[in-house]
Amino acid sequence: MADFSYYIFCAMLLGGALVVLLSRGYVNAAMGMLCSMLGAAGLMVLMQCYFLAFVMVSVYAGSVLVLFVFVVMLIGDVKENSSIWRKIGIVGLWVVLGAFVGWVSPMLSQAAAGLSKTTEVVFLSQAKNYGLVLMTEFMLPFQIAGALLLAAMIGVMVVAKNPSRKKARRELV
Amino acid sequence: MSDIINQFLAPALMLFITGFVGAMLKRNLISLFMCVELMLCGAMLALLSFASAYDDMRGGVFTFFILTIAAAEVAVGLAILTRLFSVAKSVSGNNLGNLRD
Numbered sequence: 001m002a003d004f005s006y007y008i009f010c011a012m013l014l015g016g017a018l019v020v021l022l023s024r025g026y027v028n029a030a031m032g033m034l035c036s037m038l039g040a041a042g043l044m045v046l047m048q049c050y051f052l053a054f055v056m057v058s059v060y061a062g063s064v065l066v067l068f069v070f071v072v073m074l075i076g077d078v079k080e081n082s083s084i085w086r087k088i089g090i091v092g093l094w095v096v097l098g099a100f101v102g103w104v105s106p107m108l109s110q111a112a113a114g115l116s117k118t119t120e121v122v123f124l125s126q127a128k129n130y131g132l133v134l135m136t137e138f139m140l141p142f143q144i145a146g147a148l149l150l151a152a153m154i155g156v157m158v159v160a161k162n163p164s165r166k167k168a169r170r171e172l173v
Numbered sequence: 174m175s176d177i178i179n180q181f182l183a184p185a186l187m188l189f190i191t192g193f194v195g196a197m198l199k200r201n202l203i204s205l206f207m208c209v210e211l212m213l214c215g216a217m218l219a220l221l222s223f224a225s226a227y228d229d230m231r232g233g234v235f236t237f238f239i240l241t242i243a244a245a246e247v248a249v250g251l252a253i254l255t256r257l258f259s260v261a262k263s264v265s266g267n268n269l270g271n272l273r274d
Contacts (some may be wrong), residue, residue, distance in 0.1 A: 007238055009185045017191040020207050033207050036188070040214050047181060047225040055218075059240050064210065064247050069252045073202065075258045095193060101186045109178035111221060124225055124233045133230045134237070145241050152245035156252040 006046055012039030018094070022087055024079045026072040030065060037061050092152040181222035200248030202254050202264045208245065213243050 012035050019032025037060045044053035134142050189228055195208030217236045224232025253272075254264055261268035 006180070013184055014187055015192065017188055017211050020211060021191055021195045026203050027233035028206055029204055033210065036211065040188075040218055043181060043184065043218060044221060047221055049221055049225060049233060049236075051248065052221065052233060052240075053238070055240055057257070059244055060183075060210075060214075064244060067247055067251055068203070068207070071255060074255060075264060078201070078264075090194065090198065094191065097190045097194065098187055101183060101190060105183040105186055106175070109175040109182050112178055113227075124228070124230065129230060130233065130237060133234050137231075138234050140239060141247070145238055149245050151242065151269050152249050156248050159249070160255055161250045 002046065005042065009039045009042035009046065012036065013043065014039075018091075021090060022093070023076050024082065027069070027077050030068050030072065034061055034065055035070070037065070047124075049124045051130060166173065178179050178222055178226045181225070182219055185222060187215075188212075188218065191215075200265055200267070202250075202257070203267055205266065206250055206254075210243065210247070213239055224245035 014036075016032040016034070016036030016039060020029045023029045023032060034173065037056065041053040041056040041061075044050075044056060192208045192211030192213075192215060196205055196212065199205045200206060217239050220232040220236050220239075224230070224236075257268065257272055258264055261271040
């Protein structure tokens with residue numbers, strides 16, 4: 001059963017990514033990305049990282065994708081014109097690189113399997129452990145990430161302000 | 174052990190490479206953003222495949238940080254994109270120079 005769901009989630013992950021790569025319209029690409037993210041969340045469940053799978057669905061499928069679709073709604077769905085030969089070329093390149101991954105990935109995991117295991121065993125599945133590690137070992141990166149989010153928020157406000165309206169107001173004064 | 178890592182590392186690498194090919198080939202910025210997101214997602218899966226094989230918390234925490242940074246990056250990027258569209262009436266990467274003035 002786990003094997004079956006593993007193949008289903010892999011197919012969702014890579015099929016969605018291929019749709020993003022090949023689609024002409026933005027909305028199709030966004031739907032492909034949704035499929036890909038759900039596949040990634042499923043793989044995380046199979047890795048027993050339940051908390052991260054939940055965050056993945058709520059942050060990526062819930063907010064990032066909605067943001068994409070919202071922007072597509074603002075600027076309109078534009079169809080790119082790409083020839084069939086270009087698509088065949090992209091798929092060919094993808095298959096060649098996939099064969100390369102199939103060659104290199106077992107070697108990488110073989111090399112990694114020789115590493116020594118850390119003595120402490122923690123459970124990736126529980127949200128409580130994330131809180132504990134974030135508040136002790138990763139306190140500084142956690143604070144920096146918070147500061148970065150604040151800076152991003154202010155930056156987005158500055159970028160989104162309309163300068164032409166400001167100029168018009170200045171001319172009025 | 175290596176089988177368990179490989180089982181999740183191979184799709185992660187494939188996803189990263191798909192995103193990379195897209196980021197190299199796509200011209201308009203929305204598709205390019207989506208491909209960058211795919212690359213980030215591949216990196217997250219690779220980190221998690223090692224973290225779950227070794228029962229190590231750090232991979233999970235780094236995945237958590239990547240999720241945070243990706244959300245901020247998309248917000249800023251899409252704000253720049255809408256600004257570019259209102260200036261240049263197109264979202265092609267070739268018009269980014271128009272934002273200068």
